Amino acid sequence: MTSPNGATPLVEMQDIRVSFGGVHAVDGVTIQLYPGEVHALVGGNGAGKSTLIKTLSGAQRVDSGTILIDGKPVHIESPIDAKKNGVETIYQTLALADNIDAIGNMFLGRELVTGLGNLDDSAMEDATRKIMRRLNPKFENFKAAVASLSGGQRQSVAIARAVHFNARILIMDEPTAALGPAETDQVRQLIRQLKSEGLGIILISHDIHDVFDLADRISVMLQGELVGTVNKGEVTIDEVLAMIIVGKLPGELTSSELADLHG
């Protein structure tokens, strides 16, 4: 796969392998992510998408393989390592502490402190209000435990956290799965905005319409292996579905297999 614009990939994951007790969850996968690109990662349940991105976000160590950021090899062994490299992750489970307010969650693990090491609540509130004014101006419940917020509001807290810490690489694992239609639109809008600001976004989604709406390129995984990476403009939804289910690239499908898919 050549670069869309000849630039160095923001992220290059080379020949990544992860296995759990003999099961190859990720089996030699290589993908690239470019600045300003939304790269969708799709596949059925257990295809290995989440495990693959966890190696980039620091939640899972690789058995073998190399991760390059800006062309340089990096070692990502913990969420902190990932964050130091500008990788922020929005997890399917949101990774918010429900009992803590939006401000506390924004800065979870990276709290601002005063000279004496005390939490600088005012500075954190100020930063949170500023970022929310940009991302979700209607957001008002800064001091309520996030358990009391709607799915969309919670998602904006998670996204605000990523944006505030100057993420260059954003991983979104099913960002709209728990949201209603209006909130989904809001998140899609946000993804386009972040893309236009030059972030590289890896999007995991079960929603093929989300994928076709937002992604520039689509990588398909099946049973831990990469089926292939295609440009969105060059494939149809059916062809991508075929990759997900049968594991064959558009040119490789036989007409009977194609017929089966529609059966």
Add this chain to the structure above:
Amino acid sequence: MSLTEDTTSTEYEAEQGIDAQSGLVPDQAGRRWPGTGLKSLELDTRLFGMIVGLLVIWIGFHFLSGGTFLTPRNLWNLTVQTSVVAIMATGMVLIIVSRNIDLSVGSMLGFVGMAMALLQAEILPKLIGFDQWYTWIIVLVAGMLMGAILGLLQGVVVAYAAVPSFIVTLGGLLIWRGLAWVLASGRTIAPMDSTFQLLGGGARGSVGGTLSWVIGVVACAGIVFLLFNGRRRRVKFSFRVRPMWADIALGVLGCSVVLVSVWFLNRYFMPEGLARQYAERNGITWPDGGLDIPFGIANPVLIAIATALVVSFIATRRRFGRYIFAIGGNPEAAALGGIKTKRTVAMTFMLMGLLVGLAAAVQIARLNSATSGLGTLSELYVIAAAVIGGTSLAGGIGTIFGAVLGALVMQSLQSGMVLVGIETALQDVVVGVVLVVAVAADVVYRRRQTS
């Protein structure tokens, strides 16, 4: 039934109204506060409810006991009796918030208390002689260190070996109790060092009337400073601030509570014998009508208050405290946020142990002796105080001051029942019932808050 439904729907609509309003004008005025009246005080309604509950208990017992409960003498004793449980309850809040439990604190208090007693009564006298002015410092530091090490030991097993804290500390409950017995072969160790005894209160172990007033005034200055400083910071960032009247009302309320408490406690005077000794020591001639010399606030009470302030500060203003709450709310999120969850949990147990050491010092100083049964069952009172004070056993929720109030509620019930003359067996029944009812009420309250 229909009444309840009506109330809920009105509340719901009111909430929606505020949301819609603020959604349209996001933070525009910067200063406007939604809602008026009591809401502006931003009172913690649960804490407020507990204070009301406490007052009901006090007034109830006052009448039932024929006017002996709300007396300076009784309340002074109540504050002293509450201290030991209150000191440990502050740490227990953090343990429970982190989704753990510590059943070993009573036994640990016995073990550490026994060790401290032996150190000052049998070991140190051989090394440095009896009644050195600094004996108490060595003993106190050694005891707190010992508690911290025992706590850390349990915490490491809980956090790194992933053994449930219920089991680890149940083991601790048996182990520390057994070791307390082994240490002194079941003997009672007494008396304590004469300076060390001052940690436990009594006539000499109280700060006297004048110093009590000074402490009260300093506390008031602290309250005013905190309110003022909080307001200044919010204005600086142009956040909404409470209306000025609300801040003033809070200040007046806080200072009144402090000063009235000091005034009331200062009305507990020394009995004539003690007062005469005091007069002699201070070269005061004994007047005909006698002398009213107040005890003042007892040292253990000051220790408990200082502990509550420090632990509360750690819980709300330090990263460590924030991490404990994050772990209790969502351990996975905390770990993904880069928090060292295992280390934090181990440290929480260490802090608990340190506080047990402090409580043990106060306890043996107060009793002026240590037995191998010291602290038996106090883990249950400590846990009950934390839970009555609003700490959720599911983790993530709890306040230090709630737990201190919880300890005060428990102790008030016990003292009150003694005054009223209820037999011991029935006292346990009442405390048990109150514990369950208080938590049930809290569960209902919380469910209504979230729905």
